[in-house]
Amino acid sequence: MTVLDMDVSDAKRMARMRVINRIVIYGLLGIFAVLYLMPLFVMLVTSFKTMDEIQGGNMLALPRSPTLDAWVKAWGQACVGLTCNGISGYFWNSIKMVVPAVAVSTVLGALNGYVLTKWRFRGHTLVFGLMLFACFIPFQSVLLPMATILGNITRFGITLRSTFGTSFGLGDPTANLAFVHVVYGLGFTTLFFRNYYAAFPDELIKAAQMDGAGFFQIFWRIMVPNSLPIIVVTVIYQFTNIWNDYLFASAYAGTGDAMPMTVALNNVVNTSTGVVEYNVNMAAAMIAALPTLIIYVVAGRYFVRGLMAGAVKG
Numbered sequence: 001m002t003v004l005d006m007d008v009s010d011a012k013r014m015a016r017m018r019v020i021n022r023i024v025i026y027g028l029l030g031i032f033a034v035l036y037l038m039p040l041f042v043m044l045v046t047s048f049k050t051m052d053e054i055q056g057g058n059m060l061a062l063p064r065s066p067t068l069d070a071w072v073k074a075w076g077q078a079c080v081g082l083t084c085n086g087i088s089g090y091f092w093n094s095i096k097m098v099v100p101a102v103a104v105s106t107v108l109g110a111l112n113g114y115v116l117t118k119w120r121f122r123g124h125t126l127v128f129g130l131m132l133f134a135c136f137i138p139f140q141s142v143l144l145p146m147a148t149i150l151g152n153i154t155r156f157g158i159t160l161r162s163t164f165g166t167s168f169g170l171g172d173p174t175a176n177l178a179f180v181h182v183v184y185g186l187g188f189t190t191l192f193f194r195n196y197y198a199a200f201p202d203e204l205i206k207a208a209q210m211d212g213a214g215f216f217q218i219f220w221r222i223m224v225p226n227s228l229p230i231i232v233v234t235v236i237y238q239f240t241n242i243w244n245d246y247l248f249a250s251a252y253a254g255t256g257d258a259m260p261m262t263v264a265l266n267n268v269v270n271t272s273t274g275v276v277e278y279n280v281n282m283a284a285a286m287i288a289a290l291p292t293l294i295i296y297v298v299a300g301r302y303f304v305r306g307l308m309a310g311a312v313k314g
Helices: 003-047 051-056 069-076 088-118 124-134 139-164 173-197 202-210 215-226 228-244 247-253 261-269 278-311
Strands: none
Touching (some): 003 278, 051 278, 069 278, 088 124, 088 173, 088 215, 088 228, 088 278, 124 173, 139 173, 139 247, 173 247, 202 215, 215 228, 228 261
């Protein structure tokens, strides 16, 4: 056998090995994907079935007569505690809480990262270290201190209402919950933006200063327009954490009409009166999951890009 024949044989063997490796890898990925998506599939198909079909059929089977009745009932008629007005009101409670919390924490995190990298001051490393330490504080350890702070804010709101006729939102459960998530998420958003801005050219900032640009002009006209990937990462991270939060939601807004979606969903699933309507429960869970799913679908392509940009710099 010539050297050329040996090279051709080795090349064919390596090609076969690459094909086998690719089949094994994609096969395992396919199996893991099926296992991972199985609960979502069960939830989705169950939400389109009738109770008779659920009780007498296979949970993995497709619905024989798909219906949206469970979705309609979950949205406007499901019992949440003692009321049976559906989860629609609580869904909008979460929207009203999540949107400002995400927006404020993102803007403040961007400002903090901007200051800590481009307008350094004496002790900036210590400040960043303390904010980084805040990322590792467990939820449970801040429940009582935060309750005390919210109590003081509520009392101040009552004073404002008695004096000016309005509390300016102070003491409102939705506003309180948004404030809690802004405070708790600020360490993470600062970390994201600080690491991202650490790689931003200092020469560009100095050039803008020489042209007469001030602190906020540089921030809004130079930093923010070049921060889309890390903004998307921060929005996705904060939105997911805040929307799916149950501990803070149940502790600070877990009763009455102001409760957010997660607490309402728990009350729907745990309602003990009558027959357990699995299709309604699954439809309510799917409605609760839709906003985060939409966020990932719309902005997911920026997520890994921005996360890596903020993870390997600084």
